Amino acid sequence: xxxxxxxxxxxxxxxxxxxxxxxxxxxxxxxxxxxxxxxxxxxxxxxxxxxxxxxxxxxxxxxxxxxxxxxxxxxxxxxxxxxxxxxxxxxxxxxxxxxxxxxxxxxxxxxxxxxxxxxxxxxxxxxxxxxxxxxxxxxxxxxxxxxxxxxxxxxxxxxxxxxxxxxxxxxxxxxxxxxxxxxxxxxxxxxxxxxxxxxxxxxxxxxxxxxxxxxxxxxxxxxxxxxxxxxxxxxxxxxxxxxxxxxxxxxxxxxxxxxxxxxxxxxxxxxxxxxxxxxxxxxxxxxxxxxxxxxxxxxxxxxxxx
Amino acid sequence: xxxxxxxxxxxxxxxxxxxxxxxxxxxxxxxxxxxxxxxxxxxxxxxxxxxxxxxxxxxxxxxxxxxxxxxxxxxxxxxxxxxxxxxxxxxxxxxxxxxxxxxxxxxxxxxxxxxxxxxxxxxxxxxxxxxxxxxxxxxxxxxxxxxxxxxxxxxxxxxxxxxxxxxxxxxxxxxxxxxxxxxxxxxxxxxxxxxxxxxxxxxxxxxxxxxxxxxxxxxxxxxxxxxxxxxxxxxxxxxxxxxxxxxxxxxxxxxxxxxxxxxxxxxxxxxxxxxxxxxxxxxxxxxxxxxxxxxxxx
Numbered sequence: 001x002x003x004x005x006x007x008x009x010x011x012x013x014x015x016x017x018x019x020x021x022x023x024x025x026x027x028x029x030x031x032x033x034x035x036x037x038x039x040x041x042x043x044x045x046x047x048x049x050x051x052x053x054x055x056x057x058x059x060x061x062x063x064x065x066x067x068x069x070x071x072x073x074x075x076x077x078x079x080x081x082x083x084x085x086x087x088x089x090x091x092x093x094x095x096x097x098x099x100x101x102x103x104x105x106x107x108x109x110x111x112x113x114x115x116x117x118x119x120x121x122x123x124x125x126x127x128x129x130x131x132x133x134x135x136x137x138x139x140x141x142x143x144x145x146x147x148x149x150x151x152x153x154x155x156x157x158x159x160x161x162x163x164x165x166x167x168x169x170x171x172x173x174x175x176x177x178x179x180x181x182x183x184x185x186x187x188x189x190x191x192x193x194x195x196x197x198x199x200x201x202x203x204x205x206x207x208x209x210x211x212x213x214x215x216x217x218x219x220x221x222x223x224x225x226x227x228x229x230x231x232x233x234x235x236x237x238x239x240x241x242x243x244x245x246x247x248x249x250x251x252x253x254x255x256x257x258x259x260x261x262x263x264x265x266x267x268x269x270x271x272x273x274x275x276x277x278x279x280x281x282x283x284x285x286x287x288x289x290x291x292x293x294x295x296x297x298x299x300x301x302x303x304x305x306x
Numbered sequence: 307x308x309x310x311x312x313x314x315x316x317x318x319x320x321x322x323x324x325x326x327x328x329x330x331x332x333x334x335x336x337x338x339x340x341x342x343x344x345x346x347x348x349x350x351x352x353x354x355x356x357x358x359x360x361x362x363x364x365x366x367x368x369x370x371x372x373x374x375x376x377x378x379x380x381x382x383x384x385x386x387x388x389x390x391x392x393x394x395x396x397x398x399x400x401x402x403x404x405x406x407x408x409x410x411x412x413x414x415x416x417x418x419x420x421x422x423x424x425x426x427x428x429x430x431x432x433x434x435x436x437x438x439x440x441x442x443x444x445x446x447x448x449x450x451x452x453x454x455x456x457x458x459x460x461x462x463x464x465x466x467x468x469x470x471x472x473x474x475x476x477x478x479x480x481x482x483x484x485x486x487x488x489x490x491x492x493x494x495x496x497x498x499x500x501x502x503x504x505x506x507x508x509x510x511x512x513x514x515x516x517x518x519x520x521x522x523x524x525x526x527x528x529x530x531x532x533x534x535x536x537x538x539x540x541x542x543x544x545x546x547x548x549x550x551x552x553x554x555x556x557x558x559x560x561x562x563x564x565x566x567x568x569x570x571x572x573x574x575x576x577x578x579x580x581x582x583x584x585x586x587x588x589x590x591x592x593x594x595x596x597x598x599x600x601x602x603x604x
Contacts, residue, residue, distance in 0.1 A: 049409045096589060099596040103343045103408050104548060108592065111545040115585045122578060232541065236416055243413070275424030282417025286410050287399060 002301060006251045014157050023153040024221065029261045030160045031218040036241040036253030037167050038210035043239070044248030045171055046203040047183030049106045051235050052093065052113025053211050056086040058230025059116050060212035061219035062126055065135040068220070070125075075138040075146055075220050079159070082216030083209055089116075090208025094201045110232060120230045132225040152221065159217050163210050168250060170206060179203055211238075240278060243285045246292030255293050310453050312574055319570015320563065321459050321528070324466035325351075327562030328521040329543045330550065331470055332514035334558040335477070338490045339510045342400065342411035348540025349422040350388050350515050354522020355437070355531045356426055357384045362439035377439045380523050388519025389512040396511040401504075419537065426533035434530030462524045469520065470559045477555055486510065545588040551601015561599060 017026045035057050042048050064082030067073040073081060097108045120126050127133060137146040146152045170176050178199055182189045190196050219225045228234060237260065245256025260278070267274045285292070291299060329347060336344050344350075360368075361375030361383070375383065395418065403410045444461050447454040477483040488496045489506050497503045522536075529535060543562075550561030565584050572583040579586075591598060 047407075049412070096592045099592050100548065103337075103341075103412060106409065106412055107343065107544040107548050108588070110541055111548065111585050111588055114541050114545075115582050118582045232537070233420075236420070239413065239416075272424045272427035275420050275427065277424075279417045279420030279422075279424060282420060283399070283414060286414040286417060287402065290406075290410070 002298065003250060010251065010254065011161075014160070018150055018153050023149045025265065027153055027156045027221045028218070029258050030156050031214045031221065032238070032241065032261055033254045033257035034160050034163045034217075035211050035214035036238050036245070036257045037164055038207045038214065039238045040242045040247065040249075040253040041167050041170060041210070042203055042207040043242060044252075045176060045183065046179045046200060048098075048200060048204065049239075050097070050109040050204070050207070051106045051232070051239075052109035052111075052116075053208070053238055054230050054232060054234035055093070055113035055116035056090060056208045056211040057215035057218075057234060057238070058120060058225070058227070059089060060086045060215035061225035061229055062120060062132055064216040064219045065132040065225040066125055068138060069132070069135050074142065075136075075140060078138075079213065079216040079220060082219070083213045086212025086215075087205060087209045090205040090212070091201075093208065094204030098197055098200045098204065110235070113230075113232065113235060117227075117230045117232070120227055126225075126227075129227055131227050132219075133223075135219055135223040135225065137220055137223060146220070156217055156221060159213065163213050164254075166206075167210065171250065175199070175202070236282075237278070240282055240285070242292075243290075244281065244292055246294035246296070246298075247290070249292065249294040249298065252292050252294035259293065312571070314453055314455075315570045315574045316567055317453075317455055317463075317570075318459070319567045319573070321463055321566070322569060323563040323566020324463050324470070325521050325525060325539070325562075326543055326546050326566050327470050327559045328466050328517055329539065330546045330558040330562045331473060331555065332517040333543065333547055334552045334555060335473070335517075336511055336514040337552045339486070339507055340396075340400070340404075340411070341408050342403075342415070343408075343544075344511075344514065345412055345415040345540065346395070346418040346422065347415075347514070347518050347543070348536030348538075349419040350391070350518035350536070351522040351525070351539060352426065352531075352533060352536030353391070353422060354384050354388050354519030355526040355529075355535065356430070356522075356533075357387055357519070358439065358523045358526045359435060359437050359531045362437065363435075377441050377523075377527070380439070381520070384523045385516035385520040388522070389516030392512040392515030393508055395515075396508050400511070401507075423533050423537060430531075430533055432533055434532035434535075436530050437526035440527035458527055462528065466521070466524060469517070473517070474555045474559060542584055545584050548588050549584070549591045549598060551598025553598070553601045557598075557600025 014030075035053070039050070039053050042050055060082035063085040064078045067081045068075060068078035093109065093112050096112065097105055100108050121128060125132070137152065139145050140155060144151060146155060178189065178194055181192075182194070182196055182199055186196060215229060218229070241256035241260045242253045243256065244259055245254065246252025264274055264278070267277060289296075329351060333344060333347055336342060358377070358380040361380055362377070365373055365375065399414055400411060403414060440458055444458040446457050448457050448460055477486060485496070485501055486506060489501065489503050493503050525535070546562055546565050547558065549565065550557045552558065565587070568587070569580055569583055573580045
């Protein structure tokens with residue numbers, strides 16, 4: 001019930017957002033919201049902390065940018081190419097990372113993501129520190145011009161809804177239940193006969209692919225694949241968004257992405273102080289606010305019911 | 307390619323390797339007792355370098371009194387200061403998280419990293435400030451027979467090696483060290499025997515932090531001091547730790563040294579791969595020996 005109300009609110013909010021906010025800014029938030037939802041699937045529901053999700057977000061952006069710019073792919077095909085790339089990359093990273101558990105898992109993903117970062121910095125087609133610029137927005141299905149910002153906005157919102165729907169279905173499927181069982185007690189899930197490694201790997205691949213979808217979309221929106229998107233700080237940012245909004249809640253990452261995104265936007269005039277403030281929020285969240293915004297709200301709602 | 311070039315790069319690699327060793331040693335010691343990976347370890351290394359730099363070049367300007375903390379004094383004072391910060395972090399923040407999933411410790415220290423890095427980025431150039439305080443007695447080069455090598459770098463290598471092996475000896479072969487190992491093995495039982503385990507935990511964290519601070523001071527005259535110097539390093543050190551495994555102190559030291567050496571040699575044979583070679587080695591280790599070279603999975 002609560003989920004249905006929240007979903008309607010999100011839908012109405014998303015549909016009307018361009019009326020009262022700058023569309024490009026909202027599109028940025030939507031990309032990060034999808035990114036955070038994908039990340040939350042892994043940490044919030046499978047209990048796996050990936051510190052390397054920027055590799056998927058940033059990596060997909062480069063691939064999408066390259067195929068649309070150099071090979072003349074349509075925007076939809078370009079996004080699919082970028083997303084497909086992270087599907088494969090997620091498979092490789094996941095295969096390697098699930099060999100280690102807990103804290104090691106985080107370190108392995110971080111180190112693997114650093115390979116992608118250095119490749120993005122050094123390879124000839126990526127534009128080095130300047131990033132890949134001049135990506136065309138193109139036309140959807142050959143006749144819908146995405147250079148118009150409202151058209152682009154509803155295109156992005158549709159992608160967001162599709163990604164969000166996939167994650168919602170995954171969480172509320174038998175597969176999602178098993179993931180949560182693994183999160184709660186891995187040995188018990190194993191002894192019940194579940195192939196724990198395969199579940200973890202599949203969760204990792206889904207999460208990586210949708211993170212890639214978000215990154216690929218962002219590249220089309222901004223017509224730019226930035227090196228910072230592949231940097232470890234972006235991996236940290238998506239963790240923060242998920243944490244602020246509410247780990248392991250369906251809508252938490254969306255709320256978190258909007259909160260952190262809006263905050264960084266408002267504070268952008270303060271330069272490096274933004275980092276100090278984000279770091280402080282990180283510490284505060286970990287110390288006293290581990291349920292996050294949505295988590296706290298749900299707790300209050302449930303308490304009233306009792 | 308001459309043998310001199312290769313030897314020179316190997317020594318320079320060893321120079322990087324001792325920093326890897328000191329940092330991964332600190333991480334391993336902390337992980338052993340606290341089960342926490344300290345993401346802020348890189349930031350503490352950066353902090354160590356900055357305290358040395360500030361003490362030498364800026365304190366006089368900021369305070370308006372004639373005071374300058376030289377290199378030798380920094381070598382002692384800085385690890386203590388960084389260690390003190392470690393005490394504060396452990397007592398007031400980390401201690402409250404021990405009951406929870408270990409990833410919260412990682413997230414907390416990540417937040418601390420952002421704070422420290424952001425603070426220094428406000429006041430100092432991101433591209434780096436040179437540390438001018440290298441003592442006169444350590445300038446110049448020494449003749450090693452087969453090549454000339456900067457005296458200071460040799461000094462840094464020797465000091466780091468001494469510190470690393472002293473730490474190993476202390477933990478593996480002294481009475482106090484054996485208590486520490488008992489705390490790692492079984493904290494509750496150790497506490498029941500009347501040893502103050504919480505104090506041990508605090509001091510261990512402080513020691514690890516101090517080690518990072520010391521590495522920072524030693525690095526300051528070699529690399530330019532920058533707010534980002536720690537972050538870039540710590541991710542490599544994480545890979546070193548994954549490769550070596552955190553099961554043994556000696557494992558952390560040896561893998562740090564070896565990987566620094568390999569990175570140095572990669573600079574000779576295939577420079578573009580120098581920044582990623584350690585990560586690729588990590589992939590190989592994960593494929594063929596997932597628990598790490600010296601590791602026992604915890």
